[in-house]
Amino acid sequence: MNEPDHNPDPESPSRGWIITYAIVLIYLAAVIGCLHLITQQYASAAP
Amino acid sequence: MKTIDWIIFGVYLLTIIAIGVSKGVRSRTTQQFLLADRRMPWWAIGLSVMATQASAITFIGTTGKAYNDGMKFIHFYLGLPLAMVILCVTLVPLYHRMKVYTAYEYLGRRFDEKTRLLSSILFLISRALALGVVVYAPSVVLAMLLNWDLKYTILLMASVAIAYTVLGGIQAVIWTDVFQMMLMFGGLVFCGVWMVIHLPEGVAFGDAMHLAGTVGHLNALDLSFDPKSKYTLWAGLIGGTFLFLAYFGCDQSQAQRLLTSRSLRDTRLSLIFNAFLKLPMQFAILLIGVLLFAFLQFADQPQMHFNPKLPDAITHGEHHDDYTTIETSYGEAFAVRRQAAQSLIDARPANDAAVLNAAQSAYRTAHQRVVEIRADADRLVKVHDDAYEDTNYVFPTYVLTQLPVGIVGLIIAVVFAAAMSSIDSELNALSTSSTMDIYRRHIRTNAGDRHYIWASRLLTLLWGLIAAGFALYAKYLGSVIEAVNQVGSYFYGSLLGVFVLALAYKRGNGHGAFWGLIAGMITVCIVGPPWDKLEKWDWFWSQMQDHHWLKPDGSPPWDVAWLWLNPIACAAVLVVGIIVSELTRSPDDRDTSTDASLAD
Numbered sequence: 001m002n003e004p005d006h007n008p009d010p011e012s013p014s015r016g017w018i019i020t021y022a023i024v025l026i027y028l029a030a031v032i033g034c035l036h037l038i039t040q041q042y043a044s045a046a047p
Numbered sequence: 048m049k050t051i052d053w054i055i056f057g058v059y060l061l062t063i064i065a066i067g068v069s070k071g072v073r074s075r076t077t078q079q080f081l082l083a084d085r086r087m088p089w090w091a092i093g094l095s096v097m098a099t100q101a102s103a104i105t106f107i108g109t110t111g112k113a114y115n116d117g118m119k120f121i122h123f124y125l126g127l128p129l130a131m132v133i134l135c136v137t138l139v140p141l142y143h144r145m146k147v148y149t150a151y152e153y154l155g156r157r158f159d160e161k162t163r164l165l166s167s168i169l170f171l172i173s174r175a176l177a178l179g180v181v182v183y184a185p186s187v188v189l190a191m192l193l194n195w196d197l198k199y200t201i202l203l204m205a206s207v208a209i210a211y212t213v214l215g216g217i218q219a220v221i222w223t224d225v226f227q228m229m230l231m232f233g234g235l236v237f238c239g240v241w242m243v244i245h246l247p248e249g250v251a252f253g254d255a256m257h258l259a260g261t262v263g264h265l266n267a268l269d270l271s272f273d274p275k276s277k278y279t280l281w282a283g284l285i286g287g288t289f290l291f292l293a294y295f296g297c298d299q300s301q302a303q304r305l306l307t308s309r310s311l312r313d314t315r316l317s318l319i320f321n322a323f324l325k326l327p328m329q330f331a332i333l334l335i336g337v338l339l340f341a342f343l344q345f346a347d348q349p350q351m352h353f354n355p356k357l358p359d360a361i362t363h364g365e366h367h368d369d370y371t372t373i374e375t376s377y378g379e380a381f382a383v384r385r386q387a388a389q390s391l392i393d394a395r396p397a398n399d400a401a402v403l404n405a406a407q408s409a410y411r412t413a414h415q416r417v418v419e420i421r422a423d424a425d426r427l428v429k430v431h432d433d434a435y436e437d438t439n440y441v442f443p444t445y446v447l448t449q450l451p452v453g454i455v456g457l458i459i460a461v462v463f464a465a466a467m468s469s470i471d472s473e474l475n476a477l478s479t480s481s482t483m484d485i486y487r488r489h490i491r492t493n494a495g496d497r498h499y500i501w502a503s504r505l506l507t508l509l510w511g512l513i514a515a516g517f518a519l520y521a522k523y524l525g526s527v528i529e530a531v532n533q534v535g536s537y538f539y540g541s542l543l544g545v546f547v548l549a550l551a552y553k554r555g556n557g558h559g560a561f562w563g564l565i566a567g568m569i570t571v572c573i574v575g576p577p578w579d580k581l582e583k584w585d586w587f588w589s590q591m592q593d594h595h596w597l598k599p600d601g602s603p604p605w606d607v608a609w610l611w612l613n614p615i616a617c618a619a620v621l622v623v624g625i626i627v628s629e630l631t632r633s634p635d636d637r638d639t640s641t642d643a644s645l646a647d
Contacts, residue, residue, distance in 0.1 A: 035267040042256070042261070
């Protein structure tokens with residue numbers, strides 16, 4: 001007897017994947033924030 | 048290079064060839080040779096994706112750009128994490144469900160054969176051109192090391208790469224990429240640490256950063272919205288996302304890796320792996336270039352140009368004296384800047400704002416003088432050799448003159464590893480697409496697996512020779528790093544557009560996709576022509592002037608930075624694709640899109 005199919009659409013992102021994607025986007029925002037801080041840090045020195 | 052450097056370099060080359068041979072021998076079917084039997088682990092695919100993107104250009108060109116212009120090139124990569132997430136949700140599940148060999152096979156199933164053929168041909172043209180540049184970059188280093196003519200080094204580089212790629216299929220490509228990526232990480236960490244440790248006496252890491260920041264080299268984020276500017280947050284986030292969607296999802300040289308995984312989960316993991324690692328890696332490479340800027344201004348001998356191949360008229364011809372005069376001025380300006388840099392470093396601990404501002408102002412003025420004199424020298428050199436290029440020689444010069452014996456061989460191996468890991472992937476993808484999308488589909492439709500493996504090997508050889516031919520002319524394209532991406536941007540937006548049409552517009556048909564693709568290419572040619580190249584075409588430029596099509600100051604009527612070409616072309620494909628699809632759609636049209644699009 002076949003196992004019951006708990007995930008009828010395995011290609012649709014599960015909650016775990018959605019959280020992963022959210023983490024990637026938060027990470028991108030953090031990187032942009034860090035770059036902004038670096039730029040600001042030296043903004044007084046730069047022309 | 049000393050004997051020990053050659054030994055290290057030789058061991059690296061032998062290791063790579065050994066992996067290529069051992070993996071290539073095992074391939075018995077086209078699925079094994081071209082898709083590794085769809086059994087590769089996610090981490091190997093992830094490293095291979097990184098290695099394919101990080102070519103020798105990444106080390107040579109990016110460090111050179113950071114030396115000259117600072118960190119602003121990081122904008123280019125900001126769209127990458129976004130693109131990875133979008134691909135995980137859209138194209139990747141479809142590729143897995145349909146079990147295709149090439150990205151264009153998907154278009155064939157979704158639309159029709161002519162769309163598959165046209166998109167495959169566009170990919171083949173753009174990749175062959177880009178591959179030429181990828182072969183050219185490490186040849187620059189080799190030419191400098193061996194003091195050989197560039198064309199002989201290009202031929203040597205290409206022949207080694209072709210031989211090793213012909214022997215191995217995608218398995219060899221991925222496993223050598225894993226090894227080479229590890230080598231690259233090691234080399235990168237070593238270079239960074241070495242540079243920080245060996246900053247001149249009295250110059251701390253913070254001082255070096257302050258010097259770079261004073262002249263704007265640490266302006267890592269530009270929030271302005273200027274379509275002419277290549278490096279802004281918006282160009283990176285919007286243009287970059289489109290570029291990376293096209294590169295990772297629609298370019299066979301990357302898409303092929305995604306087709307080799309054991310499962311959909313593994314492919315997604317490999318892309319997320321890249322989303323996290325790529326930005327820090329590029330940041331580190333750019334930082335090395337910025338540190339190089341701080342490091343070299345304390346060098347004993349000022350170096351105005353790093354590329355030793357100056358035109359004859361400069362070295363011993365009519366403009367030799369003029370160049371020498373400029374060089375003398377450069378030496379004086381260089382000494383003044385070094386003094387100003389030292390004064391600025393001395394002023395920092397006191398924390399006196401007035402003194403610090405004065406020191407910064409003096410240093411900035413001194414640096415501006417150095418830049419102006421160098422620009423004068425550039426103009427003089429370019430009178431005799433318009434293709435003279437210096438950016439890509441900065442890092443190799445540092446390696447040869449500053450790193451210890453043994454390490455030079457290692458870093459040269461790293462540069463070669465970066466090059467090889469891109470060349471092999473691209474040759475393999477070119478051969479896969481031409482074998483599966485054209486040869487097997489239109490020329491020899493019913494031969495056995497063995498035949499197609501050999502056809503694929505022969506096509507690898509052919510594409511390698513074409514790439515080598517193009518590499519011989521790549522130096523006329525200016526800075527290598529931009530050249531590769533510029534070539535891509537003329538094609539990628541249109542390719543991406545047709546994939547978006549396939550995914551998002553259920554009523555789209557083959558006619559719409561085909562004409563949309565052509566419209567996208569035409570739009571790119573109109574919106575973003577290479578004005579700097581067209582300026583040199585006297586007849587064309589005089590026609591532009593005669594018809595008053597130029598601005599009053601003689602500049603082009605419009606100018607759009609190349610990163611924006613990707614979304615513009617994508618939009619053009621979608622608009623024309625939808626209109627033509629609707630116009631050519633008959634009530635009897637069968638809906639073939641249900642299993643191959645995301646739209647409901």
